[in-house]
Amino acid sequence: MKFVNSVLSGVAVAALATGAWAEELKGELTILNWLGGTEGELIIALEEAFMAQNPGVTIKDINPSAGGGDARAGIRSALLSGERFDLLLNTWPSFEKELIDAGLLQSWDGQWEARNWSASLGDSWRNLATYGDETYGVYFLAGNRSGLWYRPETFAAAGIEGEPQTWDDYLSTFAKLQANDIQPVSIGARSWATTEWFENLILKSAGTDYTARLANHEAKWTDPEVTAVFDLMRDMIEANCCEATEKMLAMHWPDTADAVLRDGTAGSMLIGAWANQRAAGEYGQKPGDDYSFFQFPAVNDEHAKTMSIDGKNWLLMDGAQDVELAGAFIDFVLSEEGSNIIANLNIATPSANVDASKYDPVVAKYVSMYKDADVFFVMDDLLPAELSGLFRTSLQKFLQDPSAENVAEIQAALEAKANEVY
Numbered sequence: 001m002k003f004v005n006s007v008l009s010g011v012a013v014a015a016l017a018t019g020a021w022a023e024e025l026k027g028e029l030t031i032l033n034w035l036g037g038t039e040g041e042l043i044i045a046l047e048e049a050f051m052a053q054n055p056g057v058t059i060k061d062i063n064p065s066a067g068g069g070d071a072r073a074g075i076r077s078a079l080l081s082g083e084r085f086d087l088l089l090n091t092w093p094s095f096e097k098e099l100i101d102a103g104l105l106q107s108w109d110g111q112w113e114a115r116n117w118s119a120s121l122g123d124s125w126r127n128l129a130t131y132g133d134e135t136y137g138v139y140f141l142a143g144n145r146s147g148l149w150y151r152p153e154t155f156a157a158a159g160i161e162g163e164p165q166t167w168d169d170y171l172s173t174f175a176k177l178q179a180n181d182i183q184p185v186s187i188g189a190r191s192w193a194t195t196e197w198f199e200n201l202i203l204k205s206a207g208t209d210y211t212a213r214l215a216n217h218e219a220k221w222t223d224p225e226v227t228a229v230f231d232l233m234r235d236m237i238e239a240n241c242c243e244a245t246e247k248m249l250a251m252h253w254p255d256t257a258d259a260v261l262r263d264g265t266a267g268s269m270l271i272g273a274w275a276n277q278r279a280a281g282e283y284g285q286k287p288g289d290d291y292s293f294f295q296f297p298a299v300n301d302e303h304a305k306t307m308s309i310d311g312k313n314w315l316l317m318d319g320a321q322d323v324e325l326a327g328a329f330i331d332f333v334l335s336e337e338g339s340n341i342i343a344n345l346n347i348a349t350p351s352a353n354v355d356a357s358k359y360d361p362v363v364a365k366y367v368s369m370y371k372d373a374d375v376f377f378v379m380d381d382l383l384p385a386e387l388s389g390l391f392r393t394s395l396q397k398f399l400q401d402p403s404a405e406n407v408a409e410i411q412a413a414l415e416a417k418a419n420e421v422y
Helices: 003-015 037-053 071-080 095-099 109-114 123-128 152-157 167-179 194-215 225-236 245-250 253-263 274-284 323-334 336-343 361-370 385-400 404-421
Strands: 025-032 057-061 088-091 138-143 146-152 183-185 265-268 292-295 306-317 374-377
Touching: 025 071, 025 323, 037 336, 057 138, 071 123, 088 095, 095 306, 109 323, 123 138, 123 374, 138 323, 138 336, 138 361, 146 152, 146 225, 146 253, 146 274, 152 323, 167 183, 167 225, 167 265, 194 225, 194 265, 194 306, 194 374, 194 385, 225 385, 245 385, 253 265, 253 274, 292 361, 323 336, 385 404
Parallel strands: 025 057, 025 088, 183 265, 306 374
Antiparallel strands: 088 306, 138 306, 146 265, 146 292
């Protein structure tokens, strides 16, 4: 296992040699690790490094097959098998709530306070996994979903100086790009990408508290805050931001990445941090030089630091045999040693203990925002499936007819569906 050995020969073994972990730990942890690829290798590397520092500890890594589909199918099968697990990796807030309601998880609160994880993760990260005043998840990986990707040379050629900081600044770039025969924005609306615009606009205009209330149907889809988001999106369309509606509805996010980052025929696109891997890996571009991102511009100054994220966290199973050992492992994952194992793979961690110099310039840029950001998990992932489906198609319907009358109908339909499913 060359990957693991290379990690252990660096940060982890150095920490062991210096006695960074003085606590003598013994026992066995069983981790349900469904991840594959680089992230799957990362989890193994963290486990191996923790065992190297604690020779009395054994970690059993169980990787269930999801049959090539939704990983939750494999997880559910593993949980139903009767085998005991201590820790489970999770990336779906709705699934986390499902497990809580089924009585399969226990709270991290006691460990959080005793081990002072708040020194590593700000309150908004803890709030992401808090249900009914109890914390059930500890985030250790996170991606930026508020980044507008662009090519600096495209902006420079159009006479755009610096990155837009406010919504008005952003709209003002459209005419400059158009004058240079560049389409200002590319939106792939074939599936779910339009939701990213709604989610960032409601975060930036109404804040995380209101967005959480809307996601939980404690606020109404007919509220003026929701109407205001559609108004802002209409402003974009009326400023000739994008492709013709028919073309947007036929495009997916890779098409927009090609237009903005590869071909330079469009100014910016809104999508997750995986655009970084596409630009560097598939286009052979240099992060920070050939392409970059700017954070979604402020609409309301009060909510300027809101940030949409996706991420992965650790869940503590109700049947965990050694809660203290599980907590010690999370300690390690959030520590400087664990965080730098993550960063060595150019994967972003929200832990304040990470050495950001290990990242490429693009990842380092958004990781630097984590400490002060008011983060919120991708809202579409928080909605019940039926409402999520209507949310996506409603935004497509809006693109076809952005009139105030159609917006009112869309909002009424979303509210009716929310009343039905909650």
